[in-house]
Amino acid sequence: MTDEEFANAMALRHEISGIEFKEPGPLSNNRLIAQVVKAALGMSNRRGGGKVIIGVSDRGGNLDPVGLTDNDRRTWTYDAVSDQIARYADPGVTFELEIKEHYGSNYVVLEVEEFSDIPVLCKRSFGDVLRDGACYVRPRRKPETSEIPTQADMRDLLNLAIEKGIRQFLSMVQRAGLPVPQTVIDADTDPDNQPGDSR
């Protein structure tokens, strides 16, 4: 996540489909890590993946970017977070972790990648936050992580998995040298031959 992207995200003061904020705290806060895991599972089942930003308090619906204390920040190492997510995710979740500084405060950003083959399920429960067997998603029309709320969201997720399968299959077909219709290319960089703007 670039510094500019991060600044834009913090300026929003509300969540969007691809970004979820979590309150500050240490990795030893079990409830917090469960909430972060839930967000990461939802992002992994979202087309394009998404980001989880830790260090933003939610005060009655108003997001307050307070940041993490130095002691809390030091607990959020990649290996420690990876271990926690691996306890709950099946198959695994691919992510990167970075620390961002913003107006003198530090935040942890998890950039979660979209699943590679099949959607990610939760394989272990934690209190009322995580449920064994649940499939968490980020519904397009509501920026929150939840179990699949509607048949339309279910269809979207299945279509994404099917689309991935088709793409992998067609890539294999090409690599195997089986015939594929060829592209007709017209790359023209001569300004005398440029078409007018049709708009």
Add this chain to the structure above:
Amino acid sequence: MSELLEKIRSRGYWRVVIRPHTFVDKLITDRSELLHILEKTYVEVYSWEFPYLGSGAPPQCGKDWIGHECDWGRHLELWRFFQSGQLVVLKGMREDWWDQSELWPPPDDWKHGQFIEMADIVHQFTAIFELAARLAFTKASTGQTHLEINVRGLKGRGLNISDKLMDSSYFGPFKASLDEFTCKVDVSHIELIADTKDLALNYSVALFQHFGWEAYMDLLRDIQAYPRRYAV
């Protein structure tokens, strides 16, 4: 002509047309389906939707199209999506609208028209071809896709290559001698879907040649695979 269209055209910009090869007037029979299609297919570049659908605001509507206009910070974009399956996007080069960014102001010596980011070009072409591939799975397709990509306002502009790549690839400076780059392609859905990333790189390379830079494919593949590493 909308004010935003004029504004976008006043500096460097991208113009992208993605449409089915065969014209069918009402390929998508119900106009209300247009937004659903884009909601399922849009691509994200630097956490920004392409095309930008807005934060829940309803789209503009015409007789047989929907559209949206965005003028926020460095993001200037205007698009129309027609029931024929044609999508037209005009997008200001974000390098040229830095003076509009309150959150992320430009350096003192910045002027628009000076440069275009190399990594941005790779990301932009990748997003365009990825969007076309995703559309190929929807009702907005007829088996073959026609793509047109214009990049305008290039003359005299430098190709900016991040410090992160200096050691391996920068032997500049590279400047565009022509003002406009255009490519047109008719691509089968099989190739579009199977070869999305390589197609995007081929056209990135064609644009880099416009600047006199012979790009290394391995480097470009790395930028595609690890966009965060090369983000600017």
